[in-house]
Amino acid sequence: MSIAKTQELLGFDEALERYDPVMGLEVHVELGTNTKMFCSCPTEFGAAPNTQVCPTCLGLPGSLPVVNGAAVEGAIRIGLALHCEIAQWCRFARKNYFYPDMPKNFQTSQYDEPISYNGYLDVEVDGRSFRIGIERAHMEEDTGKSTHVGGATGRIHGADYSLVDYNRAGIPLIEIVTKPIEVPGHLAPAVARAYVTELRELIRALGVSEARMERGQMRCDVNLSLRPKGETKFGTRSETKNVNSLRSVERATRYEIQRHAAVLASGGRIVQETRHFHENEGTTTSGRVKEEAEDYRYFPEPDLVPVAPSREWVEQLRGTLPQSPTVHRRRLAAEWGISEFDMQTVVNAGALEQIVATIDAGAPSDQARKWWTGELARVANERGVDVGELPITPAQVARVVGLIQGGELTDKLARQVVEGVLAGEGDPDAVVAARGLKVVSDDSALLAAIDAAIAANAAVAEKIRAGNHAAVGVIIGAVMKSTRGQADAARVRELVLGRLS
Ligand SMILES: Nc1ncnc2c1ncn2[C@@H]1O[C@H](COP(=O)(O)OP(=O)(O)OP(=O)(O)O)[C@@H](O)[C@H]1O
Ligand SMILES: [Mg+2]
Ligand SMILES: [Mg+2]
Numbered sequence: 001m002s003i004a005k006t007q008e009l010l011g012f013d014e015a016l017e018r019y020d021p022v023m024g025l026e027v028h029v030e031l032g033t034n035t036k037m038f039c040s041c042p043t044e045f046g047a048a049p050n051t052q053v054c055p056t057c058l059g060l061p062g063s064l065p066v067v068n069g070a071a072v073e074g075a076i077r078i079g080l081a082l083h084c085e086i087a088q089w090c091r092f093a094r095k096n097y098f099y100p101d102m103p104k105n106f107q108t109s110q111y112d113e114p115i116s117y118n119g120y121l122d123v124e125v126d127g128r129s130f131r132i133g134i135e136r137a138h139m140e141e142d143t144g145k146s147t148h149v150g151g152a153t154g155r156i157h158g159a160d161y162s163l164v165d166y167n168r169a170g171i172p173l174i175e176i177v178t179k180p181i182e183v184p185g186h187l188a189p190a191v192a193r194a195y196v197t198e199l200r201e202l203i204r205a206l207g208v209s210e211a212r213m214e215r216g217q218m219r220c221d222v223n224l225s226l227r228p229k230g231e232t233k234f235g236t237r238s239e240t241k242n243v244n245s246l247r248s249v250e251r252a253t254r255y256e257i258q259r260h261a262a263v264l265a266s267g268g269r270i271v272q273e274t275r276h277f278h279e280n281e282g283t284t285t286s287g288r289v290k291e292e293a294e295d296y297r298y299f300p301e302p303d304l305v306p307v308a309p310s311r312e313w314v315e316q317l318r319g320t321l322p323q324s325p326t327v328h329r330r331r332l333a334a335e336w337g338i339s340e341f342d343m344q345t346v347v348n349a350g351a352l353e354q355i356v357a358t359i360d361a362g363a364p365s366d367q368a369r370k371w372w373t374g375e376l377a378r379v380a381n382e383r384g385v386d387v388g389e390l391p392i393t394p395a396q397v398a399r400v401v402g403l404i405q406g407g408e409l410t411d412k413l414a415r416q417v418v419e420g421v422l423a424g425e426g427d428p429d430a431v432v433a434a435r436g437l438k439v440v441s442d443d444s445a446l447l448a449a450i451d452a453a454i455a456a457n458a459a460v461a462e463k464i465r466a467g468n469h470a471a472v473g474v475i476i477g478a479v480m481k482s483t484r485g486q487a488d489a490a491r492v493r494e495l496v497l498g499r500l501s
Contacts, residue, residue: 059104079116
């Protein structure tokens with residue numbers, strides 16, 4: 001059943017003839033610290049619900065928060081990597097609102113005094129570079145996680161009941177907010193995706209988070225507005241919350257451009273509201289009318305001392321920054337002998353990390369690239385997920401490549417092995433065994449198949465005997481068919497010619 005109401009859309013190109021989009025991206029990153037932001041609860045992913053909680057992260061009376069130094073360090077390193085200024089002195093603030101996933105009824109965040117501000121990140125799309133301004137990157141804590149059960153939709157409206165897990169409440173978050181982004185409209189969705197991709201690479205290079213979007217370790221809010229061409233004043237924005245894959249960031253941006261355009265073109269008004277993106281339908285629906293900043297009644301957190309990182313510490317942390325992802329990619333491209341354009345294809349496929357890991361597991365770089373940007377990218381696209389979410393590991397891909405190079409699999413058989421791994425049939429070797437996919441390398445077995453093919457194609461065999469070697473393909477084809485593609489074609493050719501000379 002389609003849940004999202006079908007909404008009038010304007011064609012993408014048509015929308016961009018009349019309006020220019022303005023975007024703002026808010027990315028939340030969960031830091032991979034051992035303990036939470038303001039208490040010493042563990043942060044392990046996947047623990048039984050409500051087992052990693054204490055009076056502080058549950059907001060019980062009498063509990064007091066203490067700032068996690070490792071989280072501040074992570075925040076500063078992220079700020080420095082984004083070319084931000086680091087505050088000499090900053091405070092936490094209470095952001096007040098009521099929601100069941102937030103036991104304290106306020107979120108400890110930062111408001112007008114973020115730890116870092118005014119930076120940028122460069123991204124590349126279609127061979128063009130865009131500098132995305134960073135407004136600020138501030139520290140806060142995550143909320144609990146709610147699950148809405150039953151009802152007609154499985155969503156909060158109409159659910160029978162909701163469950164909440166507070167293990168996530170209090171996990172350190174860095175919220176990275178861009179300045180308004182103005183790029184050529186037709187590139188806006190790709191630039192949004194490229195920005196989140198680049199940011200993810202950077203966060204991983206820093207080692208501060210695994211930034212796995214499918215685990216919610218990195219989530220993006222897509223703010224979007226349109227303004228009539230030639231106008232300078234920004235239009236009213238919508239804010240699509242918690243978009244959780246690279247592909248969805250791109251799709252949500254595109255959808256909102258088309259939806260805004262349809263509303264505006266028909267004389268309607270955009271209301272400032274939060275929206276939800278639905279992966280299956282590729283649409284957004286209205287969430288809640290957005291609070292204004294004053295609705296949150298921000299005020300300085302009285303239970304925490306200000307954070308005043310010394311300049312020596314900041315400079316020392318600057319010294320720990322990794323090579324920028326751009327420089328790192330240039331080095332890899334040179335190592336692999338590919339152009340920067342090919343490298344961009346790899347990055348935009350979101351496959352860089354998988355390829356590096358596959359090479360580390362022993363595969364040559366061209367083979368690793370071929371699988372991740374070819375067959376696996378195709379399957380990911382078909383399933384509507386990012387390649388990193390496919391149920392196959394770099395080590396498994398490296399094993400498949402190894403089997404091809406050892407002459408035990410042909411390319412065609414290898415694709416079936418990969419299909420088996422993706423279908424959950426186990427490791428490559430298990431799939432080979434279970435599906436009987438090994439190359440038939442035993443000559444006597446091949447000869448039996450060859451003799452049968454010769455007998456079935458007597459006229460062709462006669463031509464080959466008479467010296468017409470071009471006809472050999474017919475016999476090879478018949479052998480490949482009878483061995484279900486499990487023979488090595490080159491070896492079959494040798495044997496057929498040997499038989500018929
Ligand atoms: N008219 C607009 N059109 C598109 N983007 C906008 C517009 N005005 C602001 N933005 C962008 O939207 C984002 C707003 O994020 P910000 O965190 O500042 O505020 P918020 O969304 O009100 O707060 P919250 O953190 O509670 O979601 C920024 O990236 C900003 O650049
Ligand atoms: Mg927002
Ligand atoms: Mg925000």
